[in-house]
Amino acid sequence: MKTLSTFIILLLLPFVSLAAEDESRWLNDIKPQYFADKPIKASDLLTIEAPYRAEDPALVPVKIISKIPQTPERYIKKMWVFVDKNPYPFVGEFTFFPETGKADLAMRIRVNSYSYVRAIAEMNNGDMLMTKKFVKASGGCSAPIGTDLDAAMKRLGKMKFRLKPETKEGLAQAQLLISHPNITGMQMDQVTRFVRKPYFMDKLTVTYNGKPVLMAKTDIAISQDPNFRFYFIPQGQGELKAEFTDVHCESPISRTVCEPGKKYVKTQQVNL
Amino acid sequence: MRFLILFLLWPAILLAQPALSVTEVAPGIFVHFAKQEFPNPHNHDHIANIGFIVGQRCVAVIDTGGSPQQGQALKKAIEYTTDKPVCYVINTHVHPDHIYGNRVFKQPGVKFIGHYRLARAMAARAPFDIDRAKEQWDVNLSAEDIVPPDFNIHKQMRIDLGQRHLLLTAHPTAHTDNDLSVWDEKTNTAWLADLLFIKHIPTLDGSLKGWLSEISKLEKQTYQFVVPGHGPLATHWPQAIQPEKRYLQTLLTEIREQIKQGKYLEEAVKTVGLSEKPHWQLFDAYHQRNVMSAFAELEWEDE
Numbered sequence: 001m002k003t004l005s006t007f008i009i010l011l012l013l014p015f016v017s018l019a020a021e022d023e024s025r026w027l028n029d030i031k032p033q034y035f036a037d038k039p040i041k042a043s044d045l046l047t048i049e050a051p052y053r054a055e056d057p058a059l060v061p062v063k064i065i066s067k068i069p070q071t072p073e074r075y076i077k078k079m080w081v082f083v084d085k086n087p088y089p090f091v092g093e094f095t096f097f098p099e100t101g102k103a104d105l106a107m108r109i110r111v112n113s114y115s116y117v118r119a120i121a122e123m124n125n126g127d128m129l130m131t132k133k134f135v136k137a138s139g140g141c142s143a144p145i146g147t148d149l150d151a152a153m154k155r156l157g158k159m160k161f162r163l164k165p166e167t168k169e170g171l172a173q174a175q176l177l178i179s180h181p182n183i184t185g186m187q188m189d190q191v192t193r194f195v196r197k198p199y200f201m202d203k204l205t206v207t208y209n210g211k212p213v214l215m216a217k218t219d220i221a222i223s224q225d226p227n228f229r230f231y232f233i234p235q236g237q238g239e240l241k242a243e244f245t246d247v248h249c250e251s252p253i254s255r256t257v258c259e260p261g262k263k264y265v266k267t268q269q270v271n272l
Numbered sequence: 273m274r275f276l277i278l279f280l281l282w283p284a285i286l287l288a289q290p291a292l293s294v295t296e297v298a299p300g301i302f303v304h305f306a307k308q309e310f311p312n313p314h315n316h317d318h319i320a321n322i323g324f325i326v327g328q329r330c331v332a333v334i335d336t337g338g339s340p341q342q343g344q345a346l347k348k349a350i351e352y353t354t355d356k357p358v359c360y361v362i363n364t365h366v367h368p369d370h371i372y373g374n375r376v377f378k379q380p381g382v383k384f385i386g387h388y389r390l391a392r393a394m395a396a397r398a399p400f401d402i403d404r405a406k407e408q409w410d411v412n413l414s415a416e417d418i419v420p421p422d423f424n425i426h427k428q429m430r431i432d433l434g435q436r437h438l439l440l441t442a443h444p445t446a447h448t449d450n451d452l453s454v455w456d457e458k459t460n461t462a463w464l465a466d467l468l469f470i471k472h473i474p475t476l477d478g479s480l481k482g483w484l485s486e487i488s489k490l491e492k493q494t495y496q497f498v499v500p501g502h503g504p505l506a507t508h509w510p511q512a513i514q515p516e517k518r519y520l521q522t523l524l525t526e527i528r529e530q531i532k533q534g535k536y537l538e539e540a541v542k543t544v545g546l547s548e549k550p551h552w553q554l555f556d557a558y559h560q561r562n563v564m565s566a567f568a569e570l571e572w573e574d575e
Contacts, residue, residue, distance in 0.1 A: 188398035
């Protein structure tokens with residue numbers, strides 16, 4: 001009997017070590033770098049919706065859903081998103097407000113291989129919550145880059161808002177489409193002599209009637225033509241405004257040497 | 273130790289490849305017709321139609337296959353077929369099933385030719401392909417397998433194989449942003465590679481509208497024979513490209529409708545184009561990805 005159980009343990013060992021490996025980047029690199037020793041609890045107040053098998057690693061739709069309304073007394077203040085196994089795991093740091101109504105966020109990201117996508121939320125009282133979802137990025141002929149780079153370059157900086165015509169429980173849902181190639185800079189320059197440095201959207205602010213509803217710091221894991229969906233609390237006539245900047249960096253995996261790019265602005269009148 | 277032996281045997285493994293089976297579809301035009309499969313560790317990504325065209329002076333290789341081994345097998349097939357040397361290697365686009373035999377043809381006297389955007393696409397894909405080739409296709413790739421073109425074609429170029437002229441055309445973004453087609457004047461054969469899919473579902477990695485626009489030009493031609501990147505030889509033109517056109521047109525119509533209705537990408541992938549399923553092999557493997565790619569493109573079409 002003892003030999004049998006030893007045998008089973010031996011059989012399971014590869015899986016155990018594989019599972020441990022999946023957490024290793026988070027435990028050894030990401031968590032210490034971004035959160036130091038802060039305690040982070042796994043929580044079901046947050047969930048991530050993402051396809052288990054991503055059809056296109058360049059364009060993985062991810063939605064983070066929070067189960068609590070944003071009230072001045074209790075709200076999600078910040079949310080970080082990471083893809084553990086990406087060469088640069090940081091996807092974004094998103095700031096929400098009571099005016100956001102509900103701290104849900106849908107976006108499209110690049111997932112380089114089989115990896116956890118994780119979201120960490122900081123509540124206004126300092127509590128840290130986490131949820132994660134495993135995603136297998138596959139696809140026979142696709143790589144986590146954009147498709148028609150020249151077309152994307154031509155309309156760079158354009159933005160548009162799309163709104164659901166109806167509100168639900170006092171909340172309006174907005175989609176912000178941003179045209180930007182969000183170039184990763186991950187390529188083999190030495191062979192092809194083709195050099196293209198990381199060039200991506202780094203900061204975004206969305207306001208409604210002058211008050212912020214979403215702020216973000218983002219990186220190359222955001223897909224070409226960044227696309228965000230979020231909530232805000234409408235007050236009849238109003239103005240949505242989006243502002244973003246981009247940045248050029250020297251290395252795909254370091255942000256120590258970067259040069260600011262341009263600023264882009266879009267406003268839209270809404271009546272909801 | 274085992275690795276050392278493998279390393280020492282490496283040239284022997286390459287030499288031991290049997291010649292690739294090829295069919296002479298028109299005088300001097302030889303095609304290896306691949307099985308229609310999803311790339312996996314068993315087929316080593318040997319899933320594309322590849323081949324060569326023989327002139328009086330020399331040979332032009334058109335796509336080199338999914339691995340150095342397949343490239344070697346193609347090289348052997350050329351040696352069995354003719355004693356003329358290879359003078360050109362034409363890469364029709366960047367996808368791994370078409371370019372990763374390149375390395376075995378790299379020698380003095382051989383010029384590589386591609387779309388002017390091929391090198392850029394190779395640079396962007398290479399780290400990703402090299403990273404996953406072992407796991408996904410059981411193929412070992414390294415930087416040496418990235419062989420960018422010596423000649424970058426912007427519009428068109430004629431090459432002479434000795435009493436045989438090939439017209440190479442660089443297309444605007446369609447299947448990818450670096451598609452190149454080959455036309456053999458002598459036999460009126462067009463080698464469209466992945467601009468044409470027959471039976472195998474078309475895969476979109478460029479521009480849906482761009483591809484449809486290229487199709488509308490291609491279908492005005494009067495080709496005798498057409499070699500697709502995936503699927504059997506086409507002998508009836510333009511009938512042979514109609515299923516592909518219908519599929520892409522269906523995506524265009526239905527996705528535009530979804531966007532108009534305010535639907536999101538996640539919803540569109542579940543509903544768009546399902547009527548096409550019975551008509552295509554590997555539909556489940558690629559269709560959703562096509563919808564996503566097309567959706568992301570069409571969101572911006574009015575700008």
